[in-house]
Amino acid sequence: MSDTAPRFPRRSALLLLGTAIAAAAPSGVSRARARARDAAAPRPARRVDGLLARLTLDEKISLLHGATDPDPLGQAGYVPGVKRLGIPPLRLADGPAGVRVTRHATALPAPVLLASTFDPDLARRYGQVIGREGRALGQDVLLSPMVNLIRTPYAGRNFETFSEDPLLSAHLVAAEIEGIQGEGLVATVKHFALNNQERDRMSVDVRVDERTLHETELRGFEAAVAAGTGAVMGAYNKVDGTFACEHEALLTGILRERWGFTGFVMSDWSAAHSTRASLLAGLDLEMPDGTHFGTALATAVRDGGVPEAYVDRAVRRILTVMDRFGLLGGSPPPRPDRDARAGAAVAREVAEAGATLLRNVRGTLPLAEGTTVALIGPTAARPLVSGGGSAHVVPEHADSPLDAVRPRAARVTWALGEDAFGKPFPADAFDPAFDTEAQRVAAGRTWTYEGTLTVAEDEEWTLVLHYTGTPPHRPRVLLDGEDLFPVAPGWSEYFTGGLLTHAEDGLSVRRRTLKPGRGTHRLSVTAQGHDTGGLFRLRRITAATRAEDVAHAVRAARAARDVVLFAYEDAIEGQDRTTVALPGNQERLIEAVTAANARTTVVLNTSSATSMPWLERTGAVLQMYYPGQEGAAATAAVLYGDTDPGGRLTQTFPTGDDRHPVAGDPRRYPGVDGTELYTEGVHVGHRWYDAQDVRPLFPFGHGLSYTSFAYGDPDARWTADGLEVAFTVRNTGTRDGVDVPQVYAGPSPDLRLGQPVRVLAGYRRLALRAGEERRVGVRVEPRTLSSWDPRAHDWVLGTGLRTLWIGASSGDLRLRTTARVTGPDRSAG
Numbered sequence: 001m002s003d004t005a006p007r008f009p010r011r012s013a014l015l016l017l018g019t020a021i022a023a024a025a026p027s028g029v030s031r032a033r034a035r036a037r038d039a040a041a042p043r044p045a046r047r048v049d050g051l052l053a054r055l056t057l058d059e060k061i062s063l064l065h066g067a068t069d070p071d072p073l074g075q076a077g078y079v080p081g082v083k084r085l086g087i088p089p090l091r092l093a094d095g096p097a098g099v100r101v102t103r104h105a106t107a108l109p110a111p112v113l114l115a116s117t118f119d120p121d122l123a124r125r126y127g128q129v130i131g132r133e134g135r136a137l138g139q140d141v142l143l144s145p146m147v148n149l150i151r152t153p154y155a156g157r158n159f160e161t162f163s164e165d166p167l168l169s170a171h172l173v174a175a176e177i178e179g180i181q182g183e184g185l186v187a188t189v190k191h192f193a194l195n196n197q198e199r200d201r202m203s204v205d206v207r208v209d210e211r212t213l214h215e216t217e218l219r220g221f222e223a224a225v226a227a228g229t230g231a232v233m234g235a236y237n238k239v240d241g242t243f244a245c246e247h248e249a250l251l252t253g254i255l256r257e258r259w260g261f262t263g264f265v266m267s268d269w270s271a272a273h274s275t276r277a278s279l280l281a282g283l284d285l286e287m288p289d290g291t292h293f294g295t296a297l298a299t300a301v302r303d304g305g306v307p308e309a310y311v312d313r314a315v316r317r318i319l320t321v322m323d324r325f326g327l328l329g330g331s332p333p334p335r336p337d338r339d340a341r342a343g344a345a346v347a348r349e350v351a352e353a354g355a356t357l358l359r360n361v362r363g364t365l366p367l368a369e370g371t372t373v374a375l376i377g378p379t380a381a382r383p384l385v386s387g388g389g390s391a392h393v394v395p396e397h398a399d400s401p402l403d404a405v406r407p408r409a410a411r412v413t414w415a416l417g418e419d420a421f422g423k424p425f426p427a428d429a430f431d432p433a434f435d436t437e438a439q440r441v442a443a444g445r446t447w448t449y450e451g452t453l454t455v456a457e458d459e460e461w462t463l464v465l466h467y468t469g470t471p472p473h474r475p476r477v478l479l480d481g482e483d484l485f486p487v488a489p490g491w492s493e494y495f496t497g498g499l500l501t502h503a504e505d506g507l508s509v510r511r512r513t514l515k516p517g518r519g520t521h522r523l524s525v526t527a528q529g530h531d532t533g534g535l536f537r538l539r540r541i542t543a544a545t546r547a548e549d550v551a552h553a554v555r556a557a558r559a560a561r562d563v564v565l566f567a568y569e570d571a572i573e574g575q576d577r578t579t580v581a582l583p584g585n586q587e588r589l590i591e592a593v594t595a596a597n598a599r600t601t602v603v604l605n606t607s608s609a610t611s612m613p614w615l616e617r618t619g620a621v622l623q624m625y626y627p628g629q630e631g632a633a634a635t636a637a638v639l640y641g642d643t644d645p646g647g648r649l650t651q652t653f654p655t656g657d658d659r660h661p662v663a664g665d666p667r668r669y670p671g672v673d674g675t676e677l678y679t680e681g682v683h684v685g686h687r688w689y690d691a692q693d694v695r696p697l698f699p700f701g702h703g704l705s706y707t708s709f710a711y712g713d714p715d716a717r718w719t720a721d722g723l724e725v726a727f728t729v730r731n732t733g734t735r736d737g738v739d740v741p742q743v744y745a746g747p748s749p750d751l752r753l754g755q756p757v758r759v760l761a762g763y764r765r766l767a768l769r770a771g772e773e774r775r776v777g778v779r780v781e782p783r784t785l786s787s788w789d790p791r792a793h794d795w796v797l798g799t800g801l802r803t804l805w806i807g808a809s810s811g812d813l814r815l816r817t818t819a820r821v822t823g824p825d826r827s828a829g
Contacts, residue, residue, distance in 0.1 A: 047328055048319045051085055052312060060315045061298050063087070065290035073138045074102025076269070076390070077287050079318075086330045087319070092141040092188075092287070096160040097386050097628065098393035099133045099142070106133060106343030107385050107395035107629040109351045111145065112608070115162035116354035116625075116647035116703075118740045119765050120175035126350055127179020127187075129343045134185040136338040140327065141186040141231060143390070147173040147220035148195050149684060150608065150651045152662045152669045154576045156198035158608035159387045159626055163650035164685025165700065166216050167760050167784060170223035177227040184333055186325055189224035190233035191268055193217050193250060194678075199576040199670045202271075205238040208678040211753070214788040214795075215682045222259055230263045230321045234283060236271045243273045251282030264317040276306050284314035340396060344630055351634030353738075356623040356647030357704040364599050364619030366641025366706060367562050373409040374556040375402050376417040376593060377566035377586075384605040386626045388501055389573025395629035401566065401603075404636035413560060417553040417589050418568075419546070421503050422464030422539025429454055430523070436538040441529035449525040453479065458518040459543050466507040467527075467536040474510070475527035475536045484512045501570065507535065546585045553589060554596045563600040564639065565593055571607030576670070579657055580611045590614040603635060609653040609660075612697060623647070641706055646738030646765070648703035648809070652686050655697045661688040683756055686810040690757035699811030700760075701742050707733030707770065709808070711741060716804050716819035723761075723780035723819055727806050731768040739766050743778045744805040744813065745785060748798025748821070753787045755798070758805060761785070780804075785821055797823050 052060075059082045069078035069091065077092035094100035097108045106129055108114075114126050127145075134142050146157065150164040162169045173189060180187040194206040194217055208217075221232070232255065234245035244250060245267045255261045266285035272278050275292045286293035300306040319328065326333045357365070367373070375381075385398045406412045425436050431452045441447040465485055467475055477484045503509050527536055557563045567586050571577065581587060594600045594617035601620040604610060605627070615621065622645065624635055637643045654660035661684065662669035667677045683691045686700035714727045725743050743762040747755035762778035785802065786795040799821045807813035 045320065045323050048316060048323055051087065051319055051328070052316060054085055055082065055315065057301060057308065057311070058298060059085075060311050061290075061294065063315050063318055064284065064297065064311070065286040065293040066288040067290070074100075075139055076100065076143055079285065086328070087322070088327055088332060090140045090322070090327075091138060092143055093134060093137070093139040094390035095130050095134060095142045095144045096146055096391045097626070098395075099130060099137050099139060100390060100393055101137050101139070102394065103137055104396040105137060105338075105393050106340065106347055107393040107398065108343075108347045109354060109628040109631065110159040110387060110391065110607075110626040111162055112159045112650060113354040113625040113627060113647070114350050115168065115172055115650040116356050116623075117350065117765065118168070118648055118763050119353060120171045122350060122353060123172045123175040124179040125346055127176035128183055129179075129346045131180040131183025131185040132336055133338055133343060134180075135183060135335050138335070139185065140325075141188060142180055143188050143190065143233065145173050145176050145180075145187065145224075146190050147224060148191055148193075149217055149220070151196040151678075151684060152576075153580050153609040153651070153654060153660055154199075154578070154669065155196055155608070156571050156576045157387075157389070157573055158651070159571055160391050160573075162220075164652065165650065165760050166219035166684070168650060168763075169220040173220050174223040174227035177224055177229050181228060181230065181325075183336075184325055186230035186321060187224075188231040188233050188266065189221060189229045191235035191244075192221055192232050192255070192265075193235060193244060194239055195235035195237055195244075197576055197670065198574055200674070201236045203236075203238070203674060204671050205241055205675045206678065207240055207675060209681065210790045210793070211788045212678055212681045216684045218254070221255075225255070225259045225261045230325065232261065232263065232265045234265055234267050234271055236268050243271070245271045245283050246274050246278040246281045248281040256282065262317070263321050264314070275300055279306060279310050279314065284317050347628045348630035348634050351624070351627040351631050352637055352643045352646075354625075354647040355634065355638040355645045356649060356702075357638075357645035358621040358623055358649075358653075358698055358702065359615065359618060360620040360704055362598065362619050364562075364601055365622070365639060367408075367639050369408055369640065370410045371561040372411045372559070373405060373413075374560035374563045374597075375405060375412060375414045375566070376553045376556065376563065376589075377568065378416060378418060378420055379566040379568045379605045380564070381414055382504065383632055384568050384570070384626060385629055385631060387571045387607060391573070391626075398629045399632040401564070401632045401635055404632040405564070405639070408636065408640055411560075413556045415553040415556040416549050417565065417593070418584055418586050419541055419549050420584070421466070421509060422462065422541050423545050424539060439527070439536050441527045441534035441536070443529045443531060443533040445529045447525075447527045447529070449523070451523055453516075453521045453523040455516050455518055455521065457542060457544070460513060460515040461540055461542040462511050462513045464539040464541065465510045465512075465536065466503050466539070467510075468507055468530075468534050474508075475525055477538070478522075478524040479514075479516060480521050484514070485510050501572070507537075546588075550585070550589050550592050554592050557593045557597040557600065560597065561599065563593060563597045564603060565590060565600055566603045566605060569606040569610075577608070580609055580654060580660075581657070582606070582610060587614055591617060594618055601639065609651055611654065611656045613656075615697070623649070641735075644706050644735070644737040645704065646740070646767075648701050648740045649698055650700070652689055652696045652700045652810075653698040655695075659694055659696070661685070681754070687756040687759065690810070696811070699809045701740070701763075701807075701809035702811065703740065703809075705733075705737040705739060707731055707735040707737035709737070709739045709741075709768070711806055711814045714804070714806055714815040714817040716817050718819055718821050718823075721779065722782050723785065723802070723804070723821065725762065725778045725780060725804055725806070725817075725819075727776055727815060728773060729766060729768065729776050730773040731770055734770050736767070736769045739768065739808070740764070741766070741776060741806060741808065742810070743780065744807070744810065745780060746803035746805070748785070748787070748800050748802060750800040751787055751796065751798045753789065755787060758810075759784065760810070761804070782823070797821065799823060
């Protein structure tokens with residue numbers, strides 16, 4: 001190995017020509033910041049140089065891919081160290097809402113609920129909890145936070161990310177990373193870039209213009225790099241025809257040359273597709289194994305197909321991050337103990353602060369102490385703590401809303417309302433008969449059934465399969481020759497942990513809705529007993545059982561003064577939603593219950609935007625998303641007015657499936673022939689509703705309080721640091737409360753670029769006592785007032801007279817003022 005600095009081959013034409021999304025060299029303030037950062041940064045540590053010189057090729061390559069952990073802690077990934085040189089292994093854990101291992105950890109509210117607080121300081125403390133617990137639980141790298149924008153309401157992981165708005169996402173991800181890494185845990189921002197859906201995520205080719213990319217999706221990633229994130233995870237999808245994990249323009253041109261990223265880039269799990277192309281493009285670490293960066297890479301280096309200098313480059317990046325976090329040198333920082341009490345306190349604070357009151361009429365909320373209350377819905381009795389997949393955490397406890405409300409009411413009743421697990425079949429449904437409630441299969445044996453199923457109703461119903469084991473051991477159920485529960489490819493088969501994926505006794509659950517038709521049908525069941533044997537049961541949900549559940553709920557609602565109906569949706573990584581409507585029979589349930597009792601509050605434990613054809617029938621609607629282990633206590637505190645609901649929507653709620661940014665055009669979502677077009681351009685989220693003059697169900701930034709606020713006396717002036725916007729906020733009600741006034745900026749008259757009608761430019765979260773008035777200042781950064789010029793491949797400040805609006809949401813703009821923006825033609829702000 002040469003001791004001289006490696007010389008790398010010339011860059012690709014994509015980077016040199018600046019086409020599509022190629023990065024130009026930093027200019028303006030970006031160039032100045034890059035120079036300052038480079039001047040301040042120390043040369044690579046002598047420790048790293050010395051280790052590189054002593055590592056063999058095989059040892060270096062062992063640091064560039066995942067492997068099997070000989071002492072697993074239940075984490076997602078493992079990178080072996082090099083023991084002879086004192087390089088420790090790395091353990092990598094999922095953790096968007098807490099550390100995902102097999103041991104107990106604090107189950108925090110979903111990131112979308114955190115984002116609803118509009119509070120970067122709280123995001124920092126959220127990160128601190130995860131950072132400390134990750135270190136305490138034996139982890140070194142956190143595979144979080146996710147900062148991909150909420151582009152479509154259908155995306156299955158919307159609850160794992162922050163917002164549809166680039167500015168809000170950037171503020172929150174930077175603060176959370178500071179919190180995580182301040183505790184000594186390496187943060188990994190993901191998924192770079194444009195992983196905005198789960199459907200076809202492994203292969204979809206996202207086509208996006210340069211300006212749209214920079215002004216929307218990239219802003220959060222850039223903020224993460226500026227905050228010092230130690231790692232970046234490459235996405236599964238393609239970007240303009242090239243897989244993200246081998247995309248030189250993204251991984252080197254933008255990430256390193258424009259933004260100055262000095263950490264390492266890892267692949268999402270099995271997202272690497274090549275050896276040479278990925279490594280040369282800037283991928284440093286392949287996870288979870290060494291399919292491309294293992295033996296194949298060693299062979300390519302020895303055969304001369306890949307210069308060893310690129311291996312050294314990747315190893316240096318990983319070791320440099322390890323050294324930065326004190327993991328090299330033989331004396332790693334001691335691991336702290338978990339502080340479960342502090343974690344729980346933050347979890348509750350976030351859940352309360354992010355609780356978003358969407359509707360409240362007829363004095364429905366807050367509830368009065370000592371009344372009769374009917375709680376309805378499965379998540380009232382069995383809390384929906386978190387989403388499934390990478391977000392699932394094993395909490396030490398999770399009380400139910402039923403437990404939290406019971407001490408505060410004179411009488412509490414509970415009704416199921418919506419059955420998710422099915423009811424037993426009639427005894428005479430099968431011929432020959434078999435025990436559908438507890439069919440046991442001996443270890444290593446195969447159990448089979450061949451017979452008939454008689455269906456008495458000509459209607460749609462849901463067959464529910466409960467079973468032990470992982471997908472390969474799932475019983476195979478064929479009805480008239482059709483496999484009702486095929487083992488589909490994709491991670492969603494293995495990611496579980498939400499409410500609907502497991503029954504109360506721990507059995508895995510799968511459902512299939514079908515209309516078999518009245519009559520006799522052929523049924524074949526085959527089940528394999530794994531190492532400890534197996535167990536499965538078959539149940540069903542029919543129109544009759546649904547009607548019975550609804551009737552019970554209606555009786556409970558009529559007998560109570562107040563009703564709190566918990567609606568739910570179980571989102572999971574690996575699959576998208578198919579509709580913004582509530583799943584199952586819940587819409588019918590809400591209609592029936594609200595007809596029986598107008599004082600009905602609907603609490604939404606859902607993942608993303610939801611349509612509400614039943615809205616006008618309700619007394620109140622409270623959005624709680626997935627509220628974490630303290631969600632029951634937080635929900636009760638908001639319902640009874642112990643705390644003001646201070647959350648605001650970070651995504652626009654559409655009226656239905658036909659009125660949102662990707663509706664009606666399959667080229668935008670889910671894509672046609674494997675290609676997806678971001679033809680909405682810079683008009684993402686609330687910007688699209690403004691541009692198209694479409695009235696949503698609830699606008700971005702919407703959220704009600706138990707008090708009222710008035711705004712006045714707006715003023716704005718241009719300074720060297722941006723626009724300084726000032727206004728007055730007064731609590732005009734009789735209760736203390738929380739407000740989140742928002743500032744929106746209109747387009748520049750001097751730019752010859754199509755601009756949004758308005759963009760979120762700033763915000764402040766305020767707690768005001770009854771009658772209190774406060775003068776509020778919000779600074780609008782030059783970057784927010786700039787647009788990306790695809791001709792110059794750079795940011796251009798939008799000068800001229802700019803209009804500024806101040807309001808309670810993007811749809812409730814109460815004040816208007818103007819300010820003249822001056823300055824150089826270019827500004828990176």
